[in-house]
Structures are given as C-alpha cells and as structure tokens.
Amino acid sequence: MSEPLKTEKAASSSGLKMMSRATYFREAALKNIFLLCAVLAVAAVGLIFVFTMARGWEVVKDPGLAAFLGGTEWSSSLGRFGILPLINGTIAVTLGALLLGAPLAIGTAVFLSEIASPRMRSIVRPAVEMLAGVPSVVFGFFGLVMIRPVVAELTGGMGFGTLTASVILAVMIVPTIATLTEDALGSVPPGIREASYAMGATTWQTIYKVLLPAAKIGIIDATILGMGRAIGETMAVVMVAGNAPQFFKGLGAPIATITSQIVIDMSYATGTHKTALFGLAIILFLISMGLVALVRALSRLNTKKA
C-alpha cells in the first residue's frame, strides 16, 4: 500500500521541478519589465528632484536664504524675491478651500454611505467622480465667468482674489475628500453601525457619535490629500486669483500663490529671478513631502490603534 504512494509522490515532486524553459523566460521577462516600470517611475521623480535642487539651491547665494525665506516682497522689477507673500497667499487660498470644501465633501460622503437610497447613490456618486475628471482650465473658466461676478458683487472690486480662488478650489477638492471619506466610512465594521442603532441611537447620533469618530483618521487623511490638491492646483488659480503677490488684504483682494507665481513669471524670468522660481519649486516639493509623511504617520497610528 505504501509503495505506490511513494512513487506517486516522487513523480509529482520531480514534476514540480520541471518548469519549461519558455515559462521560465516569460516569467523572468515579465518580472524585469515590471521592475523597469517601477525604476522608471522612481527615476522620473528623482530626476525632477535633482534637477530642481540643482537649479534652485543657488537662492542661498543670490537673493540669499534670509531674503528668500524671510522677504516680504516679491517683485521681479525691483529684484526682490521674498516668498512670504506667496506662502501667505497659498495658505489663505488653501484654508479657504478646505473650510468650504471639506464640510461639503464629508457631508457628501456621509450622504452617500449612510443616507442615500441605492438609486440616489447611483446618481450622485458618478457625478462626484466626474468632477474629478474635469480639466482645471474648465474650473478656472467657470470661476471666471460664474463665481467672479458674484464675488465682485459681494466684496466690491473686480472679484479676482482669495474668495473666488477658494470657491473654485473647494469644488475641485470635493471628489478627492468625498471619495476617500466614503471609503473610510465604508471600512467601519458594519457591526458597529448595527450596535449603535440597536442601542437606540438615531441615524444622526450614529453618524456623529460613532461613525465619524471611528473613521476619523481616514477622514483626516482624506482632508490632507485634498489640501495637497489645493496647494498644487495652478491653472484654475491663475485664472481667478488676480495674481498680485501681496499679503492677504481681504477676501476680494487679488493674491498670488506659490504655483500661480511660477506660471506667471516663468516665461520671462532670467538669472536670479529664475533661480528664485526654482527655489519656489523646492518649497513645493518640501510641502508635498511633508503632507505625504503626515498621511503615512497617521495611517501607522491607525493600524496601531486597531
């Protein structure tokens, strides 16, 4: 009885070893192709970073680090390249976008995941996702034609400035934050939802006492990623912000962000001016690296807590 079993085993184990040469080469080739893709992607990022650093580091010498990082004026005609007004503008516009966009997006996500009927969901969700695919120049154009006049009416002036840019950015970050927040709510264990209702909680109590706290870290993540999108967005901002590199003077006053200033200046900048623009790019790099690090730290916190 044990004899045939043994030979069978031997046969199958030798069968396992015999991988055909063709299979072997195909597997090896595929593995290397995927590796190449990964290497290329990393190389692209690395190359851009190195290039930017190489061109930008001289800000340390020419406007000088203090004048660059601490300067309160950005004026190419005067040769002043202080980034504080641009940082200030970026913060103002991004903060405005988050204040308007995050509640809207989180509300949308709660609606989609907890309240909407399946039919309603099948209408709203694709609409939100479509928003993510609209080119930013279209958003900018929309802002120019639709939002700017309203803001002009509200604040006086032309309507180019922080508020118009914030409104447009708010709409642009809704899909990012809404989709990720919906994912976060969806990954709350269903038993918890049931437990809350079974305890006699209303839908509203279940949402704000149980589900939102349970999904808190995912929602913060979503908001940070939305913030990254707002900071990086350029085209739409250039079209409606008024592009004056000055400190925040009011919701209706023109303003410039780091990215919009690069676009405005890059076609004619030379010498120190050009170096300063690369310096701005380094700052953007650092900001986005910081945000990514923050998200990673949060998700580590999340897994540790669970």
Added chain:
Amino acid sequence: MTPLSGAARPEALEGAAKFTVRDLDFYYGDFHALTGMNIDVRENSVTAFIGPSGCGKSTFLRCLNRMNDLIPGTRIDGTITLDGEDIYGPGVDPVDLRRRVGMIFQQPNPFPMSIYDNVAFGPRLHGIKKKEELDQIVEQALMRANLWKEVKDIMERGGLTLSGGQQQRLCIARVLAVQPDVLLMDEPCSAIDPTSVQKVEDLMAELKSSVTIIIVTHNMQQAARVSDETAFFLQERQGEPAELIEFGRTAEIFTSPHDRRTEDYITGRFG
C-alpha cells in the same frame, strides 16, 4: 441529559407576558421569510430560540426591536405587543423601543472608543452628562455584566483591546447601562471562548430576575441549561416561509416534544 433548568424553575413561567406575538408574517421584499408566528414571552424568564440555520431565528428576533426597519424593502404583518402596547403601532418610535429592548450580537461589536465610553454611550444618548452619575452607571453595568473586576483599572483603554469574551461582556454592559426591560441575544456565545461562555451563562441566570431574556442558540445543551422556555423554528422547504413548530417549557421540549420534527432536530443534534 443534565437536569433542565426549566423544570427546576417552574415559577418563572407564571409571570406576565412581556412580548405577545400574534399571526406574524415577515417579508424581505418578495421573499416570505416567516409565517403564522404566535408566541408569548414571559416576563423575567429566559426563552431560547432554536432551529436549523436559515430558519428565521434572527429575523424573528430583529422584529422584536424593529431592527428590520433598517433593511429596505422589509414588511411585517400581524401584531407584536410589548407590555400590551403594539410596538408597530402608529406613533411608536423605534428608537425609543430599542432603548427598552437591548440586543447582543453574535460577533462582539464594541465601539472603537474607551471601555468607559462604550458603557457610557447609551446613558449619554439619554442626556446624562454628570460625571459622577455616569461613573456610577458605568460601574454598575460592568458589575452586572461580570466584567468590572477585569477592567476597573483600565477604563480608558480601547474596548477593542479586550479579548473576544471580554468584548462580548462589554457589549452586554453597554446594553445594561440603559436599563433595558428585554435583552435579545443572537448567538451571543458562538464567537467566544468556553470560559467566557460560562461567564455569560452565569450572568444570564443573575439577570433574569430583572430582565426578560431571549436567546438564539445553536447549542442544544446551552438552550437546555439556560432557558425556561424554548421555541423551535423550522423552514420545511427551501423558498417557503419558516414556521414556529413548537413552543413550550424547555424541560418538555427536550424530554417529550409533541412534534416529530422537534424531536428529530433535537435528537439529531444530540446523537
């Protein structure tokens, strides 16, 4: 079999009816899940629901606290009264009903918050805010759930850091904190370790002087040990609604069932 608790405590059967169910039919959309259910659940007793998988025990249980209302497309016919009041009557708030009829699930499901906050959840929903009052309620509920000793020094730790059996008792404490009249338990012991099962069974015996308990279980010995009365559910053919085949004192159901099918099920499980 071991002596049956139903026989040992016949006085439990003399209590008033807590739940009265008459001619209950239940539908998930087009699927007719339950038909012609009639049952009286006695106050301050333990009633066990038994039957093969898929025979509608959970569905029936969830009719009693209107959890099925949350599933779109469900429909119910017949009447269910709690203390004589129609729980599906006009003007009855299911949210309020669920505060009186607590539920424990098969999978322990504490909220991802501290042990203390888990137990204080219900009282806080009721608007109790005072720290001393909450402290007292939390301590009492944890004591009734046989968990106080194990957690009294780690109240700020996350509820999910406890063991499965402890989590289940935490869920029981969470429900007890709102002083429910009835405790519905849907296979509360099937996902926890034997020691914890023992503790949960002990606490059921302690609780039934003040709470009416209904437990769904696949464990015949457990039904025999903990319950005073037993209801046997059966869906005879796939696609047909399930029925309540037999309902009576646990001692009787397990020793001399009237219905052939009850006997088949019970002996099948034992033998």
